[in-house]
Amino acid sequence: MTTAHSPLSFSTRIAHDADLHASFISGWQQDYAQLSCGRYFGRLDEVCTGRVQLFCEYASCETWQQCRPAPGRIWFGLPAPGSGASLRFAGQEVAPDSVLICPGGDEFFLRTPPAFTIGGMVVEQDLLEACCLVRYGHALPPLWRQSGSLTLTPVACRQLEQSLARYLDAARSQPEQLLSDKWQWQLADILLQALATGTHAPAKRRSHLGWVEQTCRWARVPDAPVASVDSLCQRLHVTRRTLQNGFHQAAAISPLGMLRALRLGEVRRALSSTQHAGQSIQDLALAWGFGSASQFGQDYRRQFGETPSQTRQAMRQDKQQANADALPAKIGITI
Incomplete structure (x- = not known):
């Protein structure tokens, strides 16, 4: 299922079905399957500004998710602390304080535990490349734009989570500010600073x-x-x-x-x-x-x-x- 982007929108959507829940994230192709027993409850808080997309997603039941972000962007996922041992990304366990990465147009698989919350930042690659050149003087490193995961320092991970929550709160009250180039540049810069603390998780057998x-x-x-x-x-x-x-x-x-x-x-x-x-x-x-x-x-x-x-x-x-x-x-x- 795919939902189209709008120039500026903030929405909260509720689902009582995993299949319906999969259709919520704007511009993505997704399929969710409910793995655990019980009545399903899903929620998505999302803001789209054109170059940046932010969301916070919750699912009450365990799920198997097949996801493909929109082309031209890079997704960075932030699982909530204490997500548990059953969380899998691309078939691998996820270490604490990790950020999950997938370039737009590529597919990834996510196995989520019960009562799972994940934050998402989806940023145009051109914006990240320009910001990286200004801050670090070089192009976006491959590990920051290819599928995989980075383990951040605990401080950097908490700061990134707080920034995501702060911007989502701002979108509820003053959404017009989110269209400014300054705001979108600041968000990209905060993300890059967090990624700079990361260590790459070695890939295992696929x-x-x-x-x-x-x-x-x-x-x-x-x-x-x-x-x-x-x-x-x-x-x-x-x-x-x-x-x-x-x-x-x-x-x-x-x-x-x-x-x-x-x-x-x-x-x-x-x-x-x-x-x-x-x-x-x-x-x-x-x-x-x-x-x-x-x-x-x-x-x-x-x-x-x-x-x-x-x-x-x-x-x-x-x-x-x-x-x-x-x-x-x-x-x-x-x-």
């Missing part, structure tokens, strides 16, 4: 992440046979123990746990879509490999905190409300 990516692709093919750990091992040419360990390292979840969560999520997406409004719940469940209607109903309710019928009814109510108000469904509160 094959584990590749196994997760391939499994996710298979899980999202409707009418495909329900996979087992043994069948995944055969297709990926690895042993059961190697596959289990690889999934734990790259995604902090078991292979079957990932398959189950993704397929339940696909059923939920179909139930929320007008395209499948004429199909029965049982037919949709069968299409995604759930042969027992009673077991599917139990699994679905445990995963999402509601029945499939409640999901479909909520979709219809949202559509009716959108038609009545001439606003997108479930957009939440926009300031």
Whole structure:
């Protein structure tokens, strides 16, 4: 899903569905899958000024996120302190006081823990290059503009977090100030000073992440046979123990746990879509490999905190409300 930029906007959006939540960040292509059980709650506070985009995002449940920032920019992510051992970026554990980096147009994968908050700064690369030349006398170093993570000093990380919070607060009260070149230059300069304290986290084997990516692709093919750990091992040419360990390292979840969560999520997406409004719940469940209607109903309710019928009814109510108000469904509160 992609949402377009506006010249200047500040918004707060609320979602009770991971798939909807994925559509919130302006200019990004994203897909979120809910991994843990329970009712989902997501929130995004975001300001877009043209050259700079700032946001703070919260998700109540564990998720698997596939994200692609807008081209021509660089994303810098700041996980909240104490995010936990299950946080993964690009299939790797994230050290405390880290900033996550991805250039626009590239794809990254994020595995988030429960009750997860992350701040985001998305800055035009040309602005960062110009600011770096003035402050340091050289071009933007490769480690500051390529996918990976930097571990900052604790002081620099806290200062960067405070700056992000301060600018988001200012956007609520005096958004017109955020359009000034001076403000955007100051923000870029603060970011570069923090990056200068960073040390690069060495990359580990990417094959584990590749196994997760391939499994996710298979899980999202409707009418495909329900996979087992043994069948995944055969297709990926690895042993059961190697596959289990690889999934734990790259995604902090078991292979079957990932398959189950993704397929339940696909059923939920179909139930929320007008395209499948004429199909029965049982037919949709069968299409995604759930042969027992009673077991599917139990699994679905445990995963999402509601029945499939409640999901479909909520979709219809949202559509009716959108038609009545001439606003997108479930957009939440926009300031």
